[in-house]
Every structure is written in C-alpha cells, then in structure tokens.
Amino acid sequence: MSQEKIRKIRVGVASCGxxxxxxxxxxxxRSRAESIPVEGTGCLGHCYAEPMVEVLxxxxxxxxYRNVKAENGYIDNILSLGExxxxxxxxxxxxxxxxxxxxxxGRIDPTRFEDYxxxxxxxxxxxxxxxxxADVVNEVKLSGLRGRxxxxxxxxxxxxxxxxxxxxxxxxxxxxxEGDPGAFMDRSLMESVPHQVLEGMLIAAxxxxxxxxxxxxxxxxxxxxxHLKIAINQIYEHKLNVINGRELEIIIKEGAGAFVCGEETAxxxxxxxxRGTPRFRPPFPxxxxxxxxxxxxNNVETFGNVPLILRxxxxxxxxxxxxxxxxxxxxxxxxxxxxxxxxEVPMGTTLREIVFDIGxxxxxxxxxxxxxxxxxxxxxxxxxxxxxxxxxxKKLGAIMGSGGMIVIGKDRCMVExxxxxxxxxxxxxxxxxxxxxxxxxxxxxxxxxIVAGKGEMADLEFLEDIGPxxxxxSLCGLGQTAPxxxxxxxxxxxxxYEAHVKDHQCEALQCSALVDMYLDKxxxxxxxxxxxxxxxxxxxDDLVIDNEKCTRCNACKDVCPKKTIHRVKKGSxx
Amino acid sequence: xxxxxxxxxxVGKEPSNLIKGLQxxxxxxxxxxxxxxxxxxxxxxxxxxxVEGVLSFYAxxxxxxxxxxxxxxxxxxxxxxxxxxxVGEWLSRELGIKSGETDARxxxxxxxVACLGCCSLAxxxxxxxxxxxxxxxKSIVKILxxxxxx
Ligand SMILES: Cc1cc2nc3c(=O)[nH]c(=O)nc-3n(C[C@H](O)[C@H](O)[C@H](O)COP(=O)(O)O)c2cc1C
Ligand code: SF4
Ligand code: SF4
Ligand code: FES
Ligand code: FES
Numbered sequence: 001m002s003q004e005k006i007r008k009i010r011v012g013v014a015s016c017g018x019x020x021x022x023x024x025x026x027x028x029x030r031s032r033a034e035s036i037p038v039e040g041t042g043c044l045g046h047c048y049a050e051p052m053v054e055v056l057x058x059x060x061x062x063x064x065y066r067n068v069k070a071e072n073g074y075i076d077n078i079l080s081l082g083e084x085x086x087x088x089x090x091x092x093x094x095x096x097x098x099x100x101x102x103x104x105x106g107r108i109d110p111t112r113f114e115d116y117x118x119x120x121x122x123x124x125x126x127x128x129x130x131x132x133x134a135d136v137v138n139e140v141k142l143s144g145l146r147g148r149x150x151x152x153x154x155x156x157x158x159x160x161x162x163x164x165x166x167x168x169x170x171x172x173x174x175x176x177x178e179g180d181p182g183a184f185m186d187r188s189l190m191e192s193v194p195h196q197v198l199e200g201m202l203i204a205a206x207x208x209x210x211x212x213x214x215x216x217x218x219x220x221x222x223x224x225x226x227h228l229k230i231a232i233n234q235i236y237e238h239k240l241n242v243i244n245g246r247e248l249e250i251i252i253k254e255g256a257g258a259f260v261c262g263e264e265t266a267x268x269x270x271x272x273x274x275r276g277t278p279r280f281r282p283p284f285p286x287x288x289x290x291x292x293x294x295x296x297x298n299n300v301e302t303f304g305n306v307p308l309i310l311r312x313x314x315x316x317x318x319x320x321x322x323x324x325x326x327x328x329x330x331x332x333x334x335x336x337x338x339x340x341x342x343x344e345v346p347m348g349t350t351l352r353e354i355v356f357d358i359g360x361x362x363x364x365x366x367x368x369x370x371x372x373x374x375x376x377x378x379x380x381x382x383x384x385x386x387x388x389x390x391x392x393x394k395k396l397g398a399i400m401g402s403g404g405m406i407v408i409g410k411d412r413c414m415v416e417x418x419x420x421x422x423x424x425x426x427x428x429x430x431x432x433x434x435x436x437x438x439x440x441x442x443x444x445x446x447x448x449x450i451v452a453g454k455g456e457m458a459d460l461e462f463l464e465d466i467g468p469x470x471x472x473x474s475l476c477g478l479g480q481t482a483p484x485x486x487x488x489x490x491x492x493x494x495x496x497y498e499a500h501v502k503d504h505q506c507e508a509l510q511c512s513a514l515v516d517m518y519l520d521k522x523x524x525x526x527x528x529x530x531x532x533x534x535x536x537x538x539x540x541d542d543l544v545i546d547n548e549k550c551t552r553c554n555a556c557k558d559v560c561p562k563k564t565i566h567r568v569k570k571g572s573x574x
Numbered sequence: 575x576x577x578x579x580x581x582x583x584x585v586g587k588e589p590s591n592l593i594k595g596l597q598x599x600x601x602x603x604x605x606x607x608x609x610x611x612x613x614x615x616x617x618x619x620x621x622x623x624x625v626e627g628v629l630s631f632y633a634x635x636x637x638x639x640x641x642x643x644x645x646x647x648x649x650x651x652x653x654x655x656x657x658x659x660x661v662g663e664w665l666s667r668e669l670g671i672k673s674g675e676t677d678a679r680x681x682x683x684x685x686x687v688a689c690l691g692c693c694s695l696a697x698x699x700x701x702x703x704x705x706x707x708x709x710x711x712k713s714i715v716k717i718l719x720x721x722x723x724x
Contacts, residue, residue, distance in 0.1 A: 016692040019705035047694030181688035182651030219597070219634055220690055222703065256593055256632035259688070273592035275631040291590075332693060334652035340694035373651060404693075406651045420654050424688065430631075533711070535667045553660050555711050 004057040004081070006036050012052045012106055014043035014191045015223050016184070022051035024070035029053070032075050042192020044106035045342035049087050053078055054106075064088065090339065092357040098320065098346045100328045101304050105192035110227050113234040116195040122240065124310030128203045129243075136207035137163055140306065142314035144326035149175055149262075149299030150372065150402045151477075152325075152390040155306075161286040162208040162296040171295035172210035173271070174201055174303055176217035176224070177255050179262040180373030181424065183404030185330040186300035188342050190217070190224035193304075194231040198250070200303030202235075203310055206243050208296060212251070216267055219254040228252055259374075259428035263476045264297045266430065277430045278476035299402065301330055321347035325389035329403060335369075336409030337361035345388075352384040355407055367410045368492070372401025374421045374428075375481035377488025378408065397488045399481070413510040414493040415500055419447035421485035425478065435473030439466055440482050447486070452513045453570075455501040464490060509567040512552035516570050517545045519556075523564040530556035530565060547573075579613035592618055596629050604644075605636040633687075641676045641683035643721050645669075646700045650689030656696040661709050662686065665699070668718055682721070 011017070011026040030038045044052060049066035055078060056062050066087035068074050077084045089097075108115035116122070128136045141156025162170060174197065178186040190197055201213055217225050232250045235241050241248045253271055260266045261276035268289050270276035289295025305327060309317045318326050325347035331354060334340045338360035345354060355361045355369055368378040371388075377398035379386065386392050393400050408417060426440035446463060449455045467483035474480045490497060499505045506514040519530070521543060531539045534556050538549035545556075545565075557565040581602060585595045595618065599610045606629055615622040629635040647665060649658045666672055669682050676683035692698050695707025699714075706717055 015690075015705065016694060016707075019690075019692045019695050019698065019707045047692075050695075178691070180651075181649075182653075182693050183689070184691040184693055187691040220687065253594070254597060255634075256597065257634035257687075258632050270593065271590065273588075273590040273594075273628070275628055277631075334693035334696060335655050340652075340696075342694075370651065404651065406655060406693075408655060412655060417655075420651070535664065551663065553663050554657075555660075555664065558710060559712075 004059055004061070006055055006079070006081075007058050008056040009033060009036055009038045009078075010041045010054040010056065010106075011038065012043055012050060013040040014188060015221075016047050017043065017050045017052065018223075020047075020050035021070060025051045025053065025068050025074075028070045028072075028075055029078070032072075032079065039109050041108060042105045042110050043188045043342060045102065045188070045344075046087070046089070046339070047341040048339045052087060055081065090360065092360075093339070093343070096349060096353050096357050097344055098328050099344050100308055100320070101189070101196075101301065101330060102192070102342070102344050104196065105188065108193070110192055110194055111230050113195070113231075113238070116193070120311060121195055121307075122199055124307035125199050125202050125206075125240065128206055128310050133163060133207045133209065136203065136310070139314045140207070140309060143309045143317040144314075144321070145302065145305055145309060145317065146325060146390060147299055148301035148305070148329070148402060150375070150399065152400065155298065155302055158286070158296060158298070159204060159208050161284075162210065162294055165286065165294040167294050169212055169293045170208065170210045171290045171293050172201060172205055172208065172213045173267065173290070173295060173297045174213075174215040174300060175262060175264075175267060175297050176215055176221075176300045177262040177267065178218055178221070178300070178402070179259040180375075180402055180404040182332070182334060182373055182406050183402055184332045185342060185403045187221050187224050189300055189304050189330070190221070191227055194224075194227040195234075196307055197300055197303045198228070198231055198235060200306035201250070202240060202243065202248075203306050204296075204298065204303065205248055209244075210248070210296070211246065212249055212290075214271060214290070215250070215252045216255060216261075216271060217252060219256060225252060225254065258430075259424070260430045260476070260478050263478060266476070267297065268295060275430075277432050278478075280475060301403070322387060322389045324391050329388065329400070331403045331405045333359045333405050333407065335407035336365065336412070337407045347389045348387040350385050350387050351379060354388065354405065355384065359407065361407050365409050365411075366407055367412065368408045368414070370406040370408060370417070370485070371404070372399035372481075372484070373404045374424050375399060375477065375484060376401045377484045378414065378417070378492065380492045397484065397491060399484070411508050411510070413451070413506050413508040414489040414496050415447065415506075416451050416508075416510050418486045418489045419444065419451055422447055422482070425482040429478060429482070433474045433476075433479055435470045436475075436479030436482065439470035439473070440479070442466065443470070443483065443486060450497065450500050451506070451511045453500065453504040453511070455497075457498075457501055459501065460490065460494070460497055463487075505569055509569070514570050515552055515567045516547045516573055517550050517552060517556070518566050518568045518573050519543055519545050520564045520566060523562045525562055527561060529559045529561065533559045576609070576613055579610065579617070582613065582617045587618060589618055589620060592620060592625070592628055593632070596625075596635055600635060604640050605638060607639075639676065639680070641681050643682050643701050643724070645682060645684050646687045646690070647673065647684065648688070648690045648692075648696070648698045648700075649686050650693060650696075652693035652696040653689075653698055658697045661697045661699065661714065664711055664714055665718075668715065
C-alpha cells in the first residue's frame with residue numbers, strides 16, 4: 001500500500017461517541033500519534049459505528065474507522081492506515097441523505113471559532129446585516145421554513161410578529177429543552193456546531209430587533225451547554241453580538257427536568273424562575289412574554305436552518321422539500337433497527353426510505369414507527385410509503401414532531417407502548433387542567449389494567465371516549481396530544497388490545513403478567529448458566545423454572561447459549 | 575446567611591434566578607436540604623414555601639441526599655423499547671434499592687430519567703453523568719463492580 005502521510009486525526013467525541021468510549025480512544029491516539037494533531041469533533045450521525053475516527057491525509061482524502069476501541073491493536077491499525085475496521089457510509093443511506101444543516105457536524109472542532117468561520121460560518125449574518133431587517137424577515141418567509149420544534153408554524157411569519165412590536169426590550173428565546181424522550185437532534189447540533197444555532201439567533205435578533213437572547217437548554221445536556229458557553233464567549237470577543245449599535249446579552253438557562261416546560265408559556269414561566277405551568281393564550285408571547293416583554297420562541301433546529309437560508313438564499317432553500325414543507329429535516333432514528341443514528345433528509349422522503357434504506361431495519365421485523373414521541377402516534381409498516389412532511393403525517397393521526405423516530409419491532413406490544421407514553425404524560429402533566437391531570441391518569445390506570453390481563457371490553461370504549469375529551473379540555477399541547485399514542489394504537493392495533501382483554505394474551509409475549517418462562521430441555525446442554533444467573537433463584541438444579549418465583553426478567557433467556565429458554569403464553573406449559 | 579451558602583452571591587439576586595440558585599445548591603451539595611432552602615429564601619427574599627413550591631415542580635431537584643455514585647436509568651422511549659424496565663429491575667436487585675432511593679452506606683443511589691440523548695445506544699444508564707450504553711445484565715454487573723470499591 002502506498003503510504004500517504006497523515007495530516008490530522010479526528011475523533012467524534014459528542015455525547016454518544018463518549019458513551020461508546022470515544023474519549024479513551026482520543027486520549028490513547030493523542031499519546032500514540034506523536035506529531036500528528038488529534039482533535040475532537042462533533043457527531044457524524046452514524047451512532048452504530050461509534051466510536052469513529054477519521055484520518056485526514058495530505059492528499060485531501062479521508063479514511064474513516066468504525067467501532068474503534070482504546071486498545072493498541074486498534075490504534076496501530078489506524079496509524080498504519082490498515083484495511084481493518086474501515087468505515088464507509090452505506091450506499092443506500094448516502095443515496096437518500098441530503099446533508100445541509102449538519103454539513104459541519106463532525107467536520108470541525110466545535111470549540112474553535114475559526115473552524116466555523118473558515119467554513120462559511122457567519123457569512124449568513126454578514127449578508128443579513130447588509131439587508132434591511134424587513135428584507136431579512138421576508139427572506140425567511142420566502143424560504144418557506146417552518147418551525148422544527150413540532151408545531152410547524154411558519155418561521156418568517158412568527159418573526160414578523162415580533163418585528164412589528166415597539167418595546168424597550170424584545171426577547172428572543174431558543175427552545176433547547178428537547179423534551180421528547182427519544183430524540184437527540186438538538187443535542188447533536190448544539191454539541192457539534194454551536195455557532196450555527198447562535199448565528200441563527202443573531203440573524204433573528206437583527207431581523208426582529210430583539211434585545212435579549214435566551215437559550216433554555218435541558219440540564220441533561222452538559223456538553224451542549226459547555227460548547228454553547230464557549231461559543232458565546234467567542235461571540236463576545238469578536239463583538240458579533242453588537243447589532244444595530246447595541247450590545248446584546250446571550251444567556252443560557254438550564255431547564256430542571258419538566259417536559260411541559262417545552263411549551264412556550266411554561267418555558268417563559270420557568271425562565272422567570274417560577275413553576276413551569278402553561279397559561280392561556282392569548283396573549284401570545286409575541287405580545288406579552290418574558291416579564292411582559294414581547295418574546296419569540298424558536299427551536300434549536302429552526303435557528304440552525306437560518307444561516308443556510310441567508311447564505312444560500314431563500315430560493316435555494318425552497319427548492320428542497322415538498323409543497324408545504326421546505327428544506328431538510330433531522331431525525332433521531334432509534335429502536336429496533338440495525339443502524340440507529342442522526343439522519344438528515346429532504347422533507348418528503350418516505351418513512352420506508354428512512355427506516356429501511358437509511359436505518360437498515362429488517363422489513364420482516366418492523367411493526368411500526370413512532371414519530372412525535374409522547375405527543376405523536378404510531379404509523380404501521382403498511383403505511384410506510386407516506387412522505388414525511390407536516391401535513392401527510394397529521395392525516396395519519398401522527399405528527400412530525402421534533403424528529404424523534406422510534407422503530408418498533410414485531411416483538412413489541414403496542415398496548416404496552418401506549419401504556420409507556422401515558423405513564424410519561426400523566427406524570428408530566430402540570431396539573432392545571434382537570435381533563436389533562438385526571439384524564440391522563442385514568443387512561444394510564446386503564447392501560448395498566450389491560451396489560452396486567454385485567455381489562456374489560458368496556459375499557460377500550462372508555463379509552464376511545466375519553467381521548468377526544470382530554471384533547472378538548474386541555475389548555476396546552478401536552479394535554480391536547482397526550483391521548484394520541486393510545487388512539488393511534490387503538491386505531492391500527494385494536495386486535496392486540498382485544499387479545500389482552502378477551503384471551504389474556506399478549507401476542508408479542510412482552511407483557512409479563514401474561515407470560516410464563518419455559519425452559520425447553522430438548523436442546524439444553526445442562527451448562528446451568530441459567531441457574532447461576534437467575535437473580536431470584538427461580539430455576540431449580542434439575543432445570544425447571546418456578547414461575548411463581550420468576551420475575552420474567554429474561555436474564556436466563558439472554559444468557560442461555562442454546563437459546564432454549566422462551567417466553568410463552570401464561571398457563572400454556574403443562 | 576450561613577457562610578456555607580456564600581456562593582449564592584454569584585447567582586444574582588433577581589427572583590428569575592431562583593431555579594439557577596437551586597441548581598447551584600444542588601450542584602454543591604448533591605441535593606436541596608431544608609437548611610439550603612432557608613438560605614435561598616433569605617437570599618432571594620422569597621418565602622420558603624414558595625421556594626418549595628417551585629422546586630417540587632421540577633424533577634431535577636432532590637430533597638434527599640444521593641449516594642456518592644448517582645445511577646440514572648434512562649427510561650426514554652428508545653431505552654424503554656430496548657428493555658429499560660429490565661435494566662431497572664436488575665439494578666434494583668443488585669443494589670437492594672428502588673428507583674429514588676440511596677443505599678444504607680450512601681454509596682449508590684438510583685433514579686429513573688427520561689432520555690439521556692444517547693438513544694442509539696439504548697438501553698443506557700449513567701453513573702455520575704458518565705453514560706454507559708448497550709446494557710445487558712453482564713455489563714451492568716461489571717459496571718457496578720467497577721464502582722463498588724471506588
Ligand atoms: C408539552 C410540550 C412540549 C414541547 N417541547 C418542546 C421542545 O422540547 N422543544 C421545542 O423546540 N419545542 C417544544 N414544544 C413546542 C414549543 O412550544 C414551540 O412551539 C416551539 O419551540 C416553537 O419553535 P418553532 O416554531 O421553531 O418550532 C413543546 C410543546 C409542548 C406543548
Ligand atoms: S393541558 Fe395538562 S400540562 Fe397543559 S396546562 Fe393543562 S394540565 Fe397543564
Ligand atoms: S443456560 Fe440454557 S443450555 Fe444452559 S442449562 Fe440453562 S437452559 Fe440449559
Ligand atoms: S453519532 Fe452523534 S448522535 Fe450518535
Ligand atoms: S431514550 Fe434512553 S437515551 Fe434516549
């Protein structure tokens with residue numbers, strides 16, 4: 001092999017890289033690479049290949065390595081440009097992805113200001129400052145950008161509301177609460193290219209005349225907060241926050257673990273140091289928000305799109321996507337699939353393309369996908385030709401949401417999935433509206449009964465009846481959308497509910513109350529690993545499982561080398 | 575105000591910084607004690623009941639002292655689908671405590687959180703902020719051993 005010289009080495013050390021062990025890889029590479037610079041970078045979105053290392057060669061080429069371990073063997077292989085463990089983007093994924101917003105993610109050191117500016121950073125702001133504020137608002141309107149936080153409200157229109165206000169202070173807020181439990185687009189973007197989000201905010205500040213900038217970030221994202229803080233200091237140093245002769249303050253506030261605080265009015269209450277309880281709208285925040293000042297809230301990814309629009313022009317942006325949904329969208333793909341990760345596709349890409357082509361999920365094993373988290377609904381595999389845009393998903397009883405996409409395999413129970421979401425929402429309800437507080441609790445209790453095999457047919461009717469009432473009787477989006485996961489699963493998987501109720505059967509064999517563990521001795525090699533592993537001592541020395549003692553924890557099933565311990569329908573063992 | 579809470583001075587006295595103040599206290603002591611509530615109430619000039627009203631709203635704030643090693647089990651959607659319920663049960667059994675509790679010697683505490691942002695490595699948990707992914711029973715036992723004698 002002709003030995004090219006190595007110019008630089010990059011290791012992906014965003015949160016999920018670190019969770020996979022990338023920090024140790026970085027350290028070892030640094031100590032081994034001698035004069036070659038080794039730097040940390042953000043996230044390339046290929047979580048399944050983490051920790052990932054990129055070797056940049058003198059001739060401009062790059063070689064990627066996947067699933068690297070902090071062991072000398074792996075490092076030797078990399079430093080000698082070995083063929084082992086090389087990584088290439090799977091061709092099916094490459095063909096469908098369109099990387100715009102994430103163009104610099106995993107390509108720069110997020111803590112270095114120059115890395116951003118040398119790659120087109122702050123050119124959007126520069127162009128904006130050469131235009132009138134009204135023209136900037138118009139440019140964003142023309143781009144067709146819609147809010148990425150879930151609602152899909154036209155961003156330019158929202159900006160025009162704030163711009164029209166005349167007030168001593170106007171407040172701009174970046175919603176970085178990322179409350180959907182199973183979504184990580186905003187985290188990745190803030191960790192990997194913090195300046196891009198901040199550039200979007202500065203452009204918005206110029207366009208709307210905002211005077212104070214807040215970022216409300218969930219506390220579970222320490223690295224995102226750290227990178228934002230570094231970036232804000234760099235902005236101050238370079239005086240990029242001086243807009244229209246006024247020095248703008250950029251303040252990071254950490255959330256404190258309440259899902260409802262992602263809702264605009266609750267978020268503002270939380271920013272004011274109060275309980276994060278939503279309030280009735282109107283007045284809308286753009287009329288009266290933080291401490292009564294006109295305030296505008298946009299999502300992280302929304303702001304992340306803005307520099308592109310200003311740099312490349314509204315027309316280029318609007319050329320991507322569908323009639324009603326422009327540009328690209330980030331999705332956090334996780335669950336039952338081969339290649340989970342962060343993906344970026346043009347609006348209008350079908351679920352089939354995202355889940356199967358990009359995510360590498362096995363078409364024979366997928367049952368559904370959940371979009372929009374606890375506010376969303378499931379979409380069965382039969383409908384995977386649906387294009388992903390705001391309007392198509394709404395028609396299916398699901399929502400685009402902020403971009404969390406959880407693939408649900410055939411071996412998962414949809415009733416249990418619905419129970420999980422209601423467990424979440426009933427605990428997160430702020431309690432202000434009776435329908436939300438009591439209604440979600442009653443839904444949750446009903447679902448608990450059904451998965452325990454104690455449900456009745458009347459329970460299904462009750463769920464269908466109360467769902468729309470909770471929708472109607474709730475003040476904020478939490479309550480209004482909380483019944484969605486139940487109503488959607490009832491719509492597409494009613495037979496699973498009925499099987500739980502009528503036959504006390506969980507088709508997916510997931511609901512533990514309806515399952516026994518069975519050790520099939522025909523293939524057993526009597527290694528007794530199961531006996532040793534069982535945490536409650538439920539497996540006897542002669543290899544019979546005592547289902548009275550057993551907690552259905554699966555430890556024995558997982559440890560068995562012959563895969564001969566099974567979950568079976570309760571009472572089916574003679 | 576107790577000298578112990580002098581660091582509150584850095585937070586800023588406006589009432590809108592109350593949550594930040596609570597976060598500072600929890601950052602320093604690991605939880606929010608009755609004593610620190612009194613200090614916060616005095617510093618911000620907000621009645622103690624109101625301070626409690628705000629802090630009880632937010633899941634982040636702990637009123638009991640956590641262990642030296644804080645284990646957070648993720649029960650976000652991706653982790654739930656991938657078996658976080660079992661992860662929780664195994665951890666509870668190994669440690670002899672339930673979610674929300676601290677063990678008798680104050681070494682481990684256990685809590686359940688929604689999404690640590692590493693969903694693609696589900697199921698995950700974190701120990702004092704360090705995230706561990708793709709958990710199974712074996713790796714959990716190994717991780718606990720690592721921290722057992724630290
Ligand atoms: C219960 C609830 C939780 C929400 N959580 C978030 C969130 O975590 N992040 C976010 O950007 N928007 C969230 N939203 C939507 C916001 O209220 C708001 O619509 C959005 O931040 C506006 O920004 P956009 O127009 O750029 O999308 C949530 C809404 C509700 C009702
Ligand atoms: S709908 Fe639920 S979360 Fe929203 S304000 Fe009402 S009670 Fe609170
Ligand atoms: S682990 Fe499997 S093969 Fe081994 S004794 Fe148990 S059932 Fe038999
Ligand atoms: S590679 Fe960054 S989100 Fe996983
Ligand atoms: S669901 Fe567990 S890390 Fe996101």
